[in-house]
Amino acid sequence: xxxxxxxxxxxxxxxxxxxxxxxxxxxxxxDKLYVAHYIELQEFTGDLKAHFPNxxxxxxxxxxxxxxxxxxxxxxxxxxxEVVLFQDGSKDNMTDWINQSDVDFxxxxxxxxxxxxxxxxxRMARLLHKPILFTTETSRLEIEHLIVAIDFSPFSKKALExxxxxxxxxxxKLTAYHVFRLPGAYFPFVGGNTRNLxxxxxxxxxxxxxxxxxxxxxxxxxxxxxxxxxxxxLGKTIYDYARSHFTDLIVVGVKGxxxxxxxxxxxxxxxxxAVDKDLPxxxxx
Amino acid sequence: MSEKKKNKYFxxxxxxxxxxxxxxxxxxxxxxxxxEPMETVFANVQEFISxxxxxxxxxxxxxxxxxxxxxxxxxxxxxxxxxxxAQPEFSTAAWFAMLFxxxxxxxxxxxxxxxxxxxxxxxxxxxxxxxxxxxQAMGYSFLHWGLHAWGIYALVGLALCFFAFNRKLPLTIxxxxxxLLGERIHGWIGDVIDVIAVLATLFxxxxxxxxxxxxxxxxxxxxFELPDNVTTQVLLIAAITAVATVSVVLGIDKGVxxxxxxxxxxxxxxxxxxLVVGPTLFIFESYIQNLGYYVQxxxxxSFWTExxxxxxxxxxxxxxxxxxxAWWISWSPxxxxxxxxxxxxxxxxxxxTGVLLVPSLLTFLWMTTFGGSGIFLxxxxxxxxxxxxxxxxxxxxxxxxxxxxxxxxxxxxxxxLVINFFVTSxxxxxLVIDSxxxxxxxxxxxxxxxxxxxxxxxxxxxxxxxxxLTALQTAAITTGLPFAFVLIVMMYSLYKGLNREYAxxxxxxxxxxxxxxxxxxxxxxxxxxxSIDKTEK
Numbered sequence: 073x074x075x076x077x078x079x080x081x082x083x084x085x086x087x088x089x090x091x092x093x094x095x096x097x098x099x100x101x102x103d104k105l106y107v108a109h110y111i112e113l114q115e116f117t118g119d120l121k122a123h124f125p126n127x128x129x130x131x132x133x134x135x136x137x138x139x140x141x142x143x144x145x146x147x148x149x150x151x152x153x154e155v156v157l158f159q160d161g162s163k164d165n166m167t168d169w170i171n172q173s174d175v176d177f178x179x180x181x182x183x184x185x186x187x188x189x190x191x192x193x194x195r196m197a198r199l200l201h202k203p204i205l206f207t208t209e210t211s212r213l214e215i216e217h218l219i220v221a222i223d224f225s226p227f228s229k230k231a232l233e234x235x236x237x238x239x240x241x242x243x244x245k246l247t248a249y250h251v252f253r254l255p256g257a258y259f260p261f262v263g264g265n266t267r268n269l270x271x272x273x274x275x276x277x278x279x280x281x282x283x284x285x286x287x288x289x290x291x292x293x294x295x296x297x298x299x300x301x302x303x304x305x306l307g308k309t310i311y312d313y314a315r316s317h318f319t320d321l322i323v324v325g326v327k328g329x330x331x332x333x334x335x336x337x338x339x340x341x342x343x344x345x346a347v348d349k350d351l352p353x354x355x356x357x
Numbered sequence: 358m359s360e361k362k363k364n365k366y367f368x369x370x371x372x373x374x375x376x377x378x379x380x381x382x383x384x385x386x387x388x389x390x391x392x393e394p395m396e397t398v399f400a401n402v403q404e405f406i407s408x409x410x411x412x413x414x415x416x417x418x419x420x421x422x423x424x425x426x427x428x429x430x431x432x433x434x435x436x437x438x439x440x441x442x443a444q445p446e447f448s449t450a451a452w453f454a455m456l457f458x459x460x461x462x463x464x465x466x467x468x469x470x471x472x473x474x475x476x477x478x479x480x481x482x483x484x485x486x487x488x489x490x491x492x493q494a495m496g497y498s499f500l501h502w503g504l505h506a507w508g509i510y511a512l513v514g515l516a517l518c519f520f521a522f523n524r525k526l527p528l529t530i531x532x533x534x535x536x537l538l539g540e541r542i543h544g545w546i547g548d549v550i551d552v553i554a555v556l557a558t559l560f561x562x563x564x565x566x567x568x569x570x571x572x573x574x575x576x577x578x579x580x581f582e583l584p585d586n587v588t589t590q591v592l593l594i595a596a597i598t599a600v601a602t603v604s605v606v607l608g609i610d611k612g613v614x615x616x617x618x619x620x621x622x623x624x625x626x627x628x629x630x631x632l633v634v635g636p637t638l639f640i641f642e643s644y645i646q647n648l649g650y651y652v653q654x655x656x657x658x659s660f661w662t663e664x665x666x667x668x669x670x671x672x673x674x675x676x677x678x679x680x681x682x683a684w685w686i687s688w689s690p691x692x693x694x695x696x697x698x699x700x701x702x703x704x705x706x707x708x709x710t711g712v713l714l715v716p717s718l719l720t721f722l723w724m725t726t727f728g729g730s731g732i733f734l735x736x737x738x739x740x741x742x743x744x745x746x747x748x749x750x751x752x753x754x755x756x757x758x759x760x761x762x763x764x765x766x767x768x769x770x771x772x773x774l775v776i777n778f779f780v781t782s783x784x785x786x787x788l789v790i791d792s793x794x795x796x797x798x799x800x801x802x803x804x805x806x807x808x809x810x811x812x813x814x815x816x817x818x819x820x821x822x823x824x825x826l827t828a829l830q831t832a833a834i835t836t837g838l839p840f841a842f843v844l845i846v847m848m849y850s851l852y853k854g855l856n857r858e859y860a861x862x863x864x865x866x867x868x869x870x871x872x873x874x875x876x877x878x879x880x881x882x883x884x885x886x887x888s889i890d891k892t893e894k
Contacts, residue, residue, distance in 0.1 A: 081874060081877070082874070082877040082878060083877060111878075112871055112874055113871070113875060113878075114868070114875060124886075127882065127886045128886065129886065131882070134882060134885045134886045135881070137885055138881045138884075138885055192870070
């Protein structure tokens, strides 16, 4: 039983998202799709009816109809789709509801081409405790090759475990990927070739990575990759690797928040979901 | 502004124009009436302010620089001057060129040779060896003409640019205090601020003009053996001011703009000339080394206050560092307004990096070329120019050129350059003062600008009569001090303004998202819902 939740905002991105969900559905069956919509108005009085006084039926009905129709583009049966509307006021309402629901993961569209500011997706990334899949207009969600970023923490273990069920046939490939940086202090004090030091470290890290994935299912099928970040940020290194290896999805584990005011999700995750990155990213909390 | 007077020749903001004019005219009258004894008065005032306020100037200039760097590299650095969608009016190359030209002027021609030579021959801290003294001399010259000077200009320029183009307030100093005073900037507090700004600019400019005319006089003495005395200097001021007035009458496009473009070209050729005929290799090598020394000793140099110096040496800083800091502060409205006007469309970060680095590096090259060559000649014993320079600083450029080929032509070019800079400084200075005394208008009538051009000349002349170089330095220090306080408040005000801009931009982004959503929602409603109004029709 997989339950997904997708955020629709009535923009053109909605259809793209639905097509992507249809792609996802090919390898990974979705049993229930919640369609979440957030009604956000500039001068809102708290009463929807008062805001749209001249309508012959409640605005909720209209939205329900529209969103269901949009969701059907995903090729799912109507009974699998459920529209949930949230009203303006506090976003906590929506995040609370989602966090307490039986949703397995959320799908969020980042807008590059349509020029949204990304404020909404940034907020959701911080406040939701569920795994979130960030996609873009240009993403393709037929997942043949996915990469899990591993930093040996329990969160990356969780990410790995979450990613494994996404492999449903033998064509698919999973890479466990670790990126490291040599501590800066090495450079002035170690004579000789830093290249050797890098190789040495890489070997150590590879052993550690092998051990890390050893107790998971299908451990033998997982490709192991270790890279040195060099001058780039960690996030950029992961992203570049993923791009150049035709990866369809990056999975990264982040510390789930217990505190609502906590505004940080970790710099690597932040770099990966930055607006200008156009690979889908799955944040697992 | 209801109090302005509509007139063909004058369009003034009375509460600023009259007090400022009154103070300046009284100053001129008093100095002329008292005559010779004023020199002692000037010397005492200078000594008093620098003895007791020297540490304050050292502190605040450092503060201004740190503040600018903070602004450039904090989240506020992303704010665009002129609004989110403002486009730079000038290409980056042109902008750099204009910043370069802002750094050029009478000052570096006058002090280019004299300053490093003076520090070398009369070191602030005895280094023990000639090489040490030479290195230190270049270090202090770089300190006085480098990042700190441009930190002050960057602060004023950024504040003016931000409040004029983002907040659409008049381009005058009082506008900068809007976040603190609100509409009261149009009241008496604003008037007081502008009067201080006018006085500071005028005296800072007069100092520069005074130095320039001393140098022209020395140059003419060198070339044609005209007597080098105060009478010649005053006559020269009268003559050059007359030329400046013509340039004022011709207007910006025909007058000052043409002249300053010409001037920058002459200055560039002049610099190249000395680079080639001078010790070329030494200049390039020492430029690199001087930069390294400056960076390495940056904090030591800039926080040094002469505290543990023996009495015989004490007072060095008063005549140099304190004078410079006060001078830069006093004419920061002048340079600030210029860089503000050319920097619309840049981000705060671009502005700070550009304004701090571009003119500094050029000035350093100039100082190394002229001053370094002087030190090179003196150290290598190729020419003995030290004595002439220390006895009369205004001759230093000509003494240096004398040691090189084509010295007659070069000195003549030097004189032309100073005269030309005098004219353009006087002209653009009148423009700035004019704008402040007209309540921020940029196109005030010509009559008013002639008035200010003449006043600048008169103040410079009177200062020369009343005490020469000391009087010039006193003028800069005395008006620099109150304006330093204005700048401190300006920092806070600018910080507040930029922070608010930052918050507003963020809120606007959210608002844009919301209205885009609302229009989509309307489309859906139009498609699906029946409006009751419509059915009734």
